[in-house]
Amino acid sequence: xxxxxxxxxxxxxxxxxxxxxxxxxxxxxxxxxxxxxxxxxxxxxxxxxxxxxxxxxxxxxxxxxxxxxxxxxxxxxxxxxxxxxxxxxxxxxxxxxxxxxxxxxxxxxxxxxxxxxxxxxxxxxxxxxxxxxxxxxxxxxxxxxxxxxxxxxxxxxxxxxxxxxxxxxxxxxxxxxxxxxxxxxxxxxxxxxxxxxxxxxxxxxxxxxxxxxxxxxxxxxxx
Amino acid sequence: xxxxxxxxxxxxxxxxxxxxxxxxxxxxxxxxxxxxxxxxxxxxxxxxxxxxxxxxxxxxxxxxxxxxxxxxxxxxxxxxxxxxxxxxxxxxxxxxxxxxxxxxxxxxxxxxxxxxxxxxxxxxxxxxxxxxxxxxxxxxxxxxxxxxxxxxxxxxxxxxxxxxxxxxxxxxxxxxxxxxxxxxxxxxxxxxxxxxxxxxxxxxxxxxxxxxxxxxxxxxxxxxxxxxxxxxxxxxxxxxxx
Ligand SMILES: Nc1ncnc2c1ncn2[C@@H]1O[C@H](COP(=O)(O)OP(=O)(O)OP(=O)(O)O)[C@@H](O)[C@H]1O
Ligand SMILES: [Mg+2]
Numbered sequence: 001x002x003x004x005x006x007x008x009x010x011x012x013x014x015x016x017x018x019x020x021x022x023x024x025x026x027x028x029x030x031x032x033x034x035x036x037x038x039x040x041x042x043x044x045x046x047x048x049x050x051x052x053x054x055x056x057x058x059x060x061x062x063x064x065x066x067x068x069x070x071x072x073x074x075x076x077x078x079x080x081x082x083x084x085x086x087x088x089x090x091x092x093x094x095x096x097x098x099x100x101x102x103x104x105x106x107x108x109x110x111x112x113x114x115x116x117x118x119x120x121x122x123x124x125x126x127x128x129x130x131x132x133x134x135x136x137x138x139x140x141x142x143x144x145x146x147x148x149x150x151x152x153x154x155x156x157x158x159x160x161x162x163x164x165x166x167x168x169x170x171x172x173x174x175x176x177x178x179x180x181x182x183x184x185x186x187x188x189x190x191x192x193x194x195x196x197x198x199x200x201x202x203x204x205x206x207x208x209x210x211x212x213x214x215x216x217x218x219x220x221x222x223x
Numbered sequence: 224x225x226x227x228x229x230x231x232x233x234x235x236x237x238x239x240x241x242x243x244x245x246x247x248x249x250x251x252x253x254x255x256x257x258x259x260x261x262x263x264x265x266x267x268x269x270x271x272x273x274x275x276x277x278x279x280x281x282x283x284x285x286x287x288x289x290x291x292x293x294x295x296x297x298x299x300x301x302x303x304x305x306x307x308x309x310x311x312x313x314x315x316x317x318x319x320x321x322x323x324x325x326x327x328x329x330x331x332x333x334x335x336x337x338x339x340x341x342x343x344x345x346x347x348x349x350x351x352x353x354x355x356x357x358x359x360x361x362x363x364x365x366x367x368x369x370x371x372x373x374x375x376x377x378x379x380x381x382x383x384x385x386x387x388x389x390x391x392x393x394x395x396x397x398x399x400x401x402x403x404x405x406x407x408x409x410x411x412x413x414x415x416x417x418x419x420x421x422x423x424x425x426x427x428x429x430x431x432x433x434x435x436x437x438x439x440x441x442x443x444x445x446x447x448x449x450x451x452x453x454x455x456x457x458x459x460x461x462x463x464x465x
Binding site (some may be wrong): 117120128141 | 259
């Protein structure tokens with residue numbers, strides 16, 4: 001093995017990496033926030049919503065969970081324009097991530113809702129709350145608390161999966177790495193650095209989600 | 224007109240007719256104990272009064288408000304009748320104070336400061352003024368049940384339904400809850416309670432309802448019901464106690 005490592009290109013190309021990182025972070029934030037919101041809405045619909053809505057949501061969830069993310073992304077970016085819906089690569093990437101996390105998040109959050117003791121719904125009802133009010137004020141927070149670790153993992157998975165958006169030329173971190181290695185022919189170094197950044201990003205994201213959990217859910221004597 | 228009028232109420236679960244024509248009229252300020260064997264339909268009756276179960280036949284009205292199964296009527300009815308459950312059913316993510324505040328703010332749109340004031344008053348009333356910020360899992364079963372009572376009271380109901388509210392409690396915690404109920408009774412609250420506490424029923428209640436196989440088998444003042452049970456079923460039931 002006489003390969004000479006060379007990280008000199010970093011001097012020249014760090015702004016490219018930084019921009020890629022920024023886009024990956026943006027995709028993750030937008031995808032995370034709206035994806036979780038969509039997931040919660042769908043979980044409500046599947047677990048407690050009106051009967052007519054359930055099969056629609058189920059179809060959506062199963063379609064997304066049983067097809068590759070890359071195909072979903074291509075469909076949105078290359079397929080939809082045939083219907084006159086033309087999205088930029090970032091918009092398409094955002095949308096694909098929201099839709100993807102929405103489906104997985106739906107199943108995770110639904111498990112949390114279904115573990116709610118019946119008495120919680122009855123207590124809400126007996127106090128005069130409507131079904132929606134009971135869901136929103138009584139059921140949701142403990143349900144999220146129950147599945148927070150699983151949901152956090154899914155968000156991290158979606159962040160890592162965002163690497164696929166480089167395939168539609170969204171200039172994320174993976175796109176930057178590809179770009180740099182094609183210019184410098186330093187494949188090992190370029191992917192090594194981007195791997196390290198993804199790793200750091202994933203760890204930071206997990207920590208952030210844990211912190212969010214702490215502030216979202218009350219401190220309980222059990223902790 | 225009685226405060227609560229239960230007329231010819233029938234309730235089926237599939238083929239299983241659980242209530243077979245119940246008639247009870249409750250006057251304001253009455254404290255009614257409902258006793259009977261497991262499966263006789265006591266819980267189902269209370270749950271029907273609160274609209275947690277729909278009835279198949281008959282009618283229920285509370286202070287003139289008819290029980291109808293749409294959300295608007297249900298809400299109107301539930302504002303008049305509070306319910307306390309065997310398992311307390313406190314909201315685990317909210318402090319005791321917030322448990323008592325929530326429905327006031329959400330259902331009655333009471334401003335926060337007012338709801339807080341009311342919550343303090345009601346927790347005070349059940350002897351838990353100092354536990355405003357405690358979470359349910361930091362409270363004993365007896366304390367949790369008293370918070371649940373405070374939570375129901377904060378909605379200012381005209382009647383309370385209690386379904387075996389001391390059955391999930393350790394024996395030494397039963398009395399603190401019964402004391403609160405006794406206090407409410409003496410203040411004139413109308414109470415319907417399913418209970419296995421026969422002493423309590425005898426001492427506090429104005430009437431006792433003995434349910435058997437989905438019917439009101441005997442009804443009367445506690446001294447009569449307990450001292451002179453008329454039917455063999457009640458005799459047997461009372462014999463089984465203690
Ligand atoms: N949701 C339900 N679905 C089907 N059957 C039910 C349901 N709830 C109650 N039942 C049945 O109705 C009957 C009466 O039940 P209920 O809970 O009212 O009895 P209970 O007098 O309160 O008994 P316990 O003293 O054990 O609490 C029982 O046979 C029970 O199996
Ligand atoms: Mg019962």
